[in-house]
Amino acid sequence: xxxxxxxxxxxxxxxxxxxxxxxxxxxxxxxxxxxxxxxxxxxxxxxxxxxxxxxxxxxxxxxxxxxxxxxxxxxxxxxxxxxxxxxxxxxxxxxxxxxxxxxxxxxxxxxxxxxxxxxxxxxxxxxxxxxxxxxxxxxxxxxxxxxxxxxxxxxxxxxxxxxxxxxxxxxxxxxxxxxxxxxxxxxxxxxxxxxxxxxxxxxxxxxxxxxxxxxxxxxxxxxxxxxxxxxxxxxxxxxxxxxxxxxxxxxxxxxxxxxxxxxxxxxxxxxxxxxxxxxxxxxxxxxxxxxxxxxxxxxxxxxxxxxxxxxxxxxxxxxxxxxxxxxxxxxxxxxxxxxxxxxxxxxxxxxxxxxxxxxxxxxxxxxxxxxxxxxxxxxxxxxxxxxxxxxxxxxxxxxxxxxxxxxxxxxxxxxxxxxxxxxxxxxxxxxxxxxxxxxxxxxxxxxxxxxxxxxxxxxxxxxxx
Amino acid sequence: xxxxxxxxxxxxxxxxxxxxxxxxxxxxxxxxxxxxxxxxxxxxxxxxxxxxxxxxxxxxxxxxxxxxxxxxxxxxxxxxxxxxxxxxxxxxxxxxxxxxxxxxxxxxxxxxxxxxxxxxxxxxxxxxxxxxxxxxxxxxxxxxxxxxxxxxxxxxxxxxxxxxxxxxxxxxxxxxxxxxxxxxxxxxxxxxxxxxxxxxxxxxxxxxxxxxxxxxxxxxxxxxxxxxxxxxxxxxxxxxxxxxxxxxxxxxxxxxxxxxxxxxxxxxxxxxxxxxxxxxxxxxxxxxxxxxxxxxxxxxxxxxxxxxxxxxxxxxxxxxxxxxxxxxxxxxxxxxxxxxxxxxxxxxxxxxxxxxxxxxxxxxxxxxxxxxxxxxxxxxxxxxxxxxxxxxxxxxxxxxxxxxxxxxxxxxxxxxxxxxxxxxxxxxxxxxxxxxxxxxxxxxxxxxxxxxxxxxxxxxxxxxxxxxxxxxxxxxxxxxxxxx
Numbered sequence: 023x024x025x026x027x028x029x030x031x032x033x034x035x036x037x038x039x040x041x042x043x044x045x046x047x048x049x050x051x052x053x054x055x056x057x058x059x060x061x062x063x064x065x066x067x068x069x070x071x072x073x074x075x076x077x078x079x080x081x082x083x084x085x086x087x088x089x090x091x092x093x094x095x096x097x098x099x100x101x102x103x104x105x106x107x108x109x110x111x112x113x114x115x116x117x118x119x120x121x122x123x124x125x126x127x128x129x130x131x132x133x134x135x136x137x138x139x140x141x142x143x144x145x146x147x148x149x150x151x152x153x154x155x156x157x158x159x160x161x162x163x164x165x166x167x168x169x170x171x172x173x174x175x176x177x178x179x180x181x182x183x184x185x186x187x188x189x190x191x192x193x194x195x196x197x198x199x200x201x202x203x204x205x206x207x208x209x210x211x212x213x214x215x216x217x218x219x220x221x222x223x224x225x226x227x228x229x230x231x232x233x234x235x236x237x238x239x240x241x242x243x244x245x246x247x248x249x250x251x252x253x254x255x256x257x258x259x260x261x262x263x264x265x266x267x268x269x270x271x272x273x274x275x276x277x278x279x280x281x282x283x284x285x286x287x288x289x290x291x292x293x294x295x296x297x298x299x300x301x302x303x304x305x306x307x308x309x310x311x312x313x314x315x316x317x318x319x320x321x322x323x324x325x326x327x328x329x330x331x332x333x334x335x336x337x338x339x340x341x342x343x344x345x346x347x348x349x350x351x352x353x354x355x356x357x358x359x360x361x362x363x364x365x366x367x368x369x370x371x372x373x374x375x376x377x378x379x380x381x382x383x384x385x386x387x388x389x390x391x392x393x394x395x396x397x398x399x400x401x402x403x404x405x406x407x408x409x410x411x412x413x414x415x416x417x418x419x420x421x422x423x424x425x426x427x428x429x430x431x432x433x434x435x436x437x438x439x440x441x442x443x444x445x446x447x448x449x450x451x452x453x454x455x456x457x458x459x460x461x462x463x464x465x466x467x468x469x470x471x472x473x474x475x476x477x478x479x480x481x482x483x484x485x486x487x
Numbered sequence: 488x489x490x491x492x493x494x495x496x497x498x499x500x501x502x503x504x505x506x507x508x509x510x511x512x513x514x515x516x517x518x519x520x521x522x523x524x525x526x527x528x529x530x531x532x533x534x535x536x537x538x539x540x541x542x543x544x545x546x547x548x549x550x551x552x553x554x555x556x557x558x559x560x561x562x563x564x565x566x567x568x569x570x571x572x573x574x575x576x577x578x579x580x581x582x583x584x585x586x587x588x589x590x591x592x593x594x595x596x597x598x599x600x601x602x603x604x605x606x607x608x609x610x611x612x613x614x615x616x617x618x619x620x621x622x623x624x625x626x627x628x629x630x631x632x633x634x635x636x637x638x639x640x641x642x643x644x645x646x647x648x649x650x651x652x653x654x655x656x657x658x659x660x661x662x663x664x665x666x667x668x669x670x671x672x673x674x675x676x677x678x679x680x681x682x683x684x685x686x687x688x689x690x691x692x693x694x695x696x697x698x699x700x701x702x703x704x705x706x707x708x709x710x711x712x713x714x715x716x717x718x719x720x721x722x723x724x725x726x727x728x729x730x731x732x733x734x735x736x737x738x739x740x741x742x743x744x745x746x747x748x749x750x751x752x753x754x755x756x757x758x759x760x761x762x763x764x765x766x767x768x769x770x771x772x773x774x775x776x777x778x779x780x781x782x783x784x785x786x787x788x789x790x791x792x793x794x795x796x797x798x799x800x801x802x803x804x805x806x807x808x809x810x811x812x813x814x815x816x817x818x819x820x821x822x823x824x825x826x827x828x829x830x831x832x833x834x835x836x837x838x839x840x841x842x843x844x845x846x847x848x849x850x851x852x853x854x855x856x857x858x859x860x861x862x863x864x865x866x867x868x869x870x871x872x873x874x875x876x877x878x879x880x881x882x883x884x885x886x887x888x889x890x891x892x893x894x895x896x897x898x899x900x901x902x903x904x905x906x907x908x909x910x911x912x913x914x915x916x917x918x919x920x921x922x923x924x925x926x927x928x929x930x931x932x933x934x935x936x937x938x939x940x941x942x943x944x945x946x947x948x949x950x951x952x953x954x955x956x957x958x959x960x961x962x963x964x965x966x967x968x969x970x971x
Contacts, residue, residue, distance in 0.1 A: 123558075277491050277494075277495070278488050278492055278495060281491050318524065318526070331526065334513060335521055335524070335526075335527045335529055337510075337513050337514045338513065338514060338518040338520075338521030338522060339518075339522065339527075339529045339530075340514060341514060342514070350529070351528075351532065368510070372514070373510060373511060373514040377507055377510060380503060380506050380507055380510065381503075381507075384499075384503040387499050387503070388496070388499075391492055391495065391496045391499065394488075394492050395493075400488060403492070404488070407492055407495060410499075411495070411499075414499045414502060417503075418502045418503075418506060422505070422509065425509050425513050426513060427505060427506065427509040
């Protein structure tokens with residue numbers, strides 16, 4: 023067996039495997055949609071041909087694009103997200119039917135399908151336009167500034183749209199958009215560019231305490247800056263989830279870039295201090311912490327624990343194999359279609375489906391970290407780690423929050439939850455991972471000796487296979 | 488950079504393992520705890536829309552589930568709502584009462600006696616169905632009791648009939664009553680309105696008065712006093728006891744006279760005669776002589792100071808509390824602090840009828856699976872031996888004489904020896920007295936014992952003698968039970 027890292031090893035393209043897995047993913051998406059129709063309305067949905075045709079067309083389009091412009095890309099990523107996205111659509115459609123029955127009609131599923139279409143379009147555009155991810159390194163500071171600017175958009179007059187006590191939405195042309203979802207993507211680019219350039223300096227050892235080399239005091243600047251940004255998000259935007267996500271992301275990337283566990287120690291201490299300060303001074307955080315500890319005590323209060331407790335009841339009601347589509351009442355949970363979608367899945371499809379979903383996310387993260395391992399350039403490695411960490415942290419925080427493992431923070435479940443900005447941003451994340459993996463798995467360009475032609479100067483011409 | 492990436496991989500693995508473990512914990516291991524939480528509407532909704540078993544009287548359902556086409560699958564209906572509401576209770580979204588509550592396990596199908604049925608339902612993928620509960624009620628007696636009480640204009644009252652030899656409750660009626668169909672409705676807003684209306688009604692229609700209200704038993708309690716006297720060994724039905732116009736209460740300046748201001752027929756009369764005319768002076772004097780201890784012992788032997796019926800929630804125990812000497816005297820005629828439920832007074836009559844042996848009253852006769860196979864049948868059991876068989880015989884003779892020659896004549900049935908006793912209990916001056924009537928028949932082989940309480944009706948005050956109001960109702964019930 024050849025070691026993937028060894029010279030001479032060539033990754034196979036595995037596009038056929040991807041296509042096969044994509045068909046399986048389509049079965050999940052379309053099968054779930056049919057099951058919703060059968061379970062809730064008793065018949066196969068009337069638009070099943072159009073719906074499955076559209077879903078298949080989107081999936082195949084993404085596959086063809088990958089086949090054409092990123093033939094060596096990782097073959098598992100696309101099927102995983104296609105399956106999750108398809109399942110999410112079906113569950114959102116099921117909730118639409120429930121809301122309709124309660125005379126509060128929504129067309130979340132239809133909107134989500136539109137966003138999915140846009141997401142896959144952007145996925146294709148990204149891998150077609152971006153032929154080499156390293157060109158993003160030029161955008162280090164632009165991406166950083168743009169990311170921060172996007173975060174500030176919700177504070178602008180006209181377009182800012184505060185909802186549920188958080189300033190994270192903007193309204194553009196009738197659409198509600200969460201710029202923070204794009205920010206996380208831009209920040210990964212900015213961090214990767216910055217860290218790959220400054221990693222040597224940041225890796226210099228300072229004082230040694232208990233077998234761990236602490237970083238030098240003068241290098242603390244960037245981490246303190248990022249810490250301040252995170253705290254600002256928390257205090258100004260009242261968005262615990264994003265704050266945690268951004269700081270955690272930076273910490274992981276800093277650690278990977280410098281290989282210094284000392285940074286984790288510093289970051290952990292800062293996180294602890296920040297968490298304590300937030301608990302003490304931000305009422306919202308304290309409230310959520312108390313609800314997490316004793317959810318049942320706050321059921322009738324406002325703001326209280328009605329939503330998380332209903333989620334727990336729903337999960338328990340689902341049990342091992344779930345009630346089946348149409349047999350549960352996931353609409354009892356407020357925002358079941360977005361942050362709490364995993365509870366809706368748990369109630370009607372059971373622990374088995376929840377585990378399957380968690381494992382799908384685990385595999386996405388695993389693929390991302392594998393891409394990081396085999397990537398040949400530092401920038402690509404850092405980006406892959408960053409993108410994978412976003413998924414890991416986000417999934418942990420939101421599923422952990424809904425199932426009561428950690429306090430609630432409020433983030434969307436990637437690919438499953440209803441939410442346009444999140445879905446589109448996540449498709450671009452996958453596009454970037456596909457691009458990096460294509461670069462990483464592509465055979466090393468052979469060098470052709472053309473010295474006979476040019477005597478005096480030895481020039482190497484790279485021939486792309 | 489690969490070493491830290493591997494570390495991060497392990498870290499991510501731990502995160503995902505934690506999610507998997509926690510999901511298993513919440514959804515599998517904690518599922519029962521979550522389902523048992525009173526806040527869990529999913530469980531309530533499922534119970535509310537489930538096909539519950541029927542509550543049967545004879546072979547007729549008095550509560551059953553019928554398919555419904557709204558968001559709940561089944562609707563609980565009560566075909567004879569007013570007559571049976573105090574027994575069945577209601578099955579509402581937020582609460583249940585009566586048999587609906589006490590037998591909820593059987594009716595919903597969760598009871599362990601229905602385990603096999605449930606297993607079969609699960610394997611055949613059928614909707615789980617609840618078991619049926621068959622009551623001891625005799626429909627004819629119940630109808631007689633209900634019609635009798637309803638015939639009194641504006642009556643508040645209660646009627647209980649027992650089978651003396653078994654303790655079976657043959658009739659149980661409370662008035663005013665309510666329509667459980669309105670409370671079991673799927674229109675929760677209307678249910679709340681109706682529920683509020685019933686709760687705020689000063690006539691308390693939601694209370695089953697046969698077990699839920701205790702009132703002074705008045706002269707019907709003289710049976711207990713007489714029982715204690717005969718049990719003491721110093722008296723029999725022919726013993727001469729004090730009569731006269733007034734009784735001087737001990738440790739007090741007060742004197743208490745008889746109901747009709749008369750002298751009961753003399754200063755010395757027989758015990759039978761005293762019961763026939765319901766002589767207050769006699770029983771005040773007897774209670775005073777017997778003392779608090781003997782009186783308490785006899786009252787408790789009949790079931791006072793506890794509850795005997797296990798099939799209904801919300802029971803109030805009849806009370807014979809600790810009292811001083813003058814109060815003990817007054818308790819001899821069922822006044823002072825002694826209070827009783829109609830069920831308690833029916834148990835007194837049934838105990839005397841059944842040779843002194845009080846059988847534990849019960850309402851649930853049989854529990855049947857959805858396919859009607861018998862799962863459980865309640866065994867009759869002795870509650871207490873209240874008096875000896877001889878004492879019971881003496882008391883029976885005295886009660887028969889009270890019907891034949893005395894105040895309880897209104898309950899007389901031609902060709903049948905009926906035993907009975909009236910009661911008219913004083914309450915506060917601004918409201919009418921309570922009219923009681925207890926009886927059983929036939930005296931030689933008792934098939935039914937009855938207690939009737941009329942708390943208030945629009946009858947003129949001077950007409951409220953126990954016999955006038957309660958007697959005809961008791962008679963109708965006894966006739967209904969004895970009818971071939």
